[in-house]
Amino acid sequence: MPDDNWPGEWLRAVLPLCVLAAVAAEETYGYAVAQRLQAAGLGTVKGGTLYPVLNRLEEEGFLTSSWREGAGGPGRKYFTVTAAGAEHLADRTSAWQSFTERAEGLLPSARSPR
Amino acid sequence: MSTDTATYRRDLLRALRSHHVAPDRIGEIVAEVESHVAETGETPVEAFGPAREYAAGFAGPRPLGARLAGVWLVVLGAACGWLIANGVFGLVADERVHGMPAGVALALGALLWVPPMIGQLRRQLPVADPRTGRRMTPGPAAVVVSMTVFLALLAAATWLVAVLTV
Numbered sequence: 160m161p162d163d164n165w166p167g168e169w170l171r172a173v174l175p176l177c178v179l180a181a182v183a184a185e186e187t188y189g190y191a192v193a194q195r196l197q198a199a200g201l202g203t204v205k206g207g208t209l210y211p212v213l214n215r216l217e218e219e220g221f222l223t224s225s226w227r228e229g230a231g232g233p234g235r236k237y238f239t240v241t242a243a244g245a246e247h248l249a250d251r252t253s254a255w256q257s258f259t260e261r262a263e264g265l266l267p268s269a270r271s272p273r
Numbered sequence: 274m275s276t277d278t279a280t281y282r283r284d285l286l287r288a289l290r291s292h293h294v295a296p297d298r299i300g301e302i303v304a305e306v307e308s309h310v311a312e313t314g315e316t317p318v319e320a321f322g323p324a325r326e327y328a329a330g331f332a333g334p335r336p337l338g339a340r341l342a343g344v345w346l347v348v349l350g351a352a353c354g355w356l357i358a359n360g361v362f363g364l365v366a367d368e369r370v371h372g373m374p375a376g377v378a379l380a381l382g383a384l385l386w387v388p389p390m391i392g393q394l395r396r397q398l399p400v401a402d403p404r405t406g407r408r409m410t411p412g413p414a415a416v417v418v419s420m421t422v423f424l425a426l427l428a429a430a431t432w433l434v435a436v437l438t439v
Contacts, residue, residue: 189305190312206309206320207327210302226304226404234404235308236301 165202176255177201178212179248182222183240189213192238213238221247278307281317281324286400286410288328293335296398302331304403346392349385356382357424358431365435383424390420 174196181187181195192213193204216222221244226234240248282303289299306327310317321327356370356378363375370378394416400409 188312189309193313205322206306206313206315207322210305210309210321211330214301228404234304235312236305236403 170201170204173255174201174204174208175212175216176248176251178209179216179221179240179244180252182213182216182238183245183248186237186239188235188237216244220244275316277316277318278310281321282307282409284324285317285328288325289331290397292328292332293339294328294331294333296400297403298331299400300403300409302328303400303409308404342392346389350389353382353385353389353424354427356385357428361428361431362435362439365432366439379428386420386424390417393420 177196177199178192181192184195187195189206189209193206193209196202196204213222213224217224217238221241222238223241224236224238226236228234285303285306286299289302294302306317306321309315310320313320317324359370360375360377360379360382362368363370363378367375369375373381394413397410397416399412401407402409
């Protein structure tokens with residue numbers, strides 16, 4: 160399966176956590192988050208999908224944002240993770256790893272004959 | 274700003290207002306779209322989908338009070354139009370309107386236009402661009418002027434019809 164064609168429900172489930180992880184790695188802005196997700200192999204995440212996720216994370220108190228003047232552009236909205244966001248990321252990352260390990264235990268190996 | 278972005282801004286502002294999104298949030302949402310497409314080189318529709326569909330994702334429940342106020346303002350607007358039209362016809366024909374002088378009906382009609390104007394001013398609070406602090410939408414003066422001009426045009430059109438038919 161090509162990297163940019165993951166089932167939509169997988170991406171919807173993991174996107175908030177991946178976006179939070181991208182912002183937690185460094186203070187950043189929307190387009191850079193989209194590039195980071197694409198470089199990680201999650202495919203192209205359009206603005207119409209990304210910004211509602213960023214806004215929800217901000218409403219939940221996991222991110223804060225501020226506008227800064229861009230170099231010749233119209234300005235960028237930078238996002239920073241909060242202490243609550245970092246804690247949430249650590250908790251959910253651990254839970255996600257347990258979850259995917261359990262799911263993996265149920266699935267046949269990709270190389271095993273059917 | 275390209276034509277695509279300017280058109281999208283106008284459509285998105287209108288759609289977000291129709292969903293009763295708070296002015297501060299509207300400013301943020303529009304600025305995010307413009308900032309993002311300036312970075313990616315995409316058109317706003319490519320990146321965010323049609324403005325109406327993107328705006329629908331931010332819609333909250335419309336309070337009952339706002340719905341009732343909307344109905345009340347439509348009723349007042351209709352009464353205003355009726356009084357203005359009858360007042361103008363009364364003036365041209367030199368007749369009373371339901372027992373009152375035509376000028377009084379005209380003045381009453383104009384007075385009934387004030388609550389819809391206030392309602393419109395409250396509904397269309399200016400949206401500020403969070404990047405610059407400048408307004409993204411016309412200010413209250415533009416709302417008052419446009420609604421006053423609309424009423425004056427209505428009265429003028431009615432007067433023309435009255436002169437031609439009475």
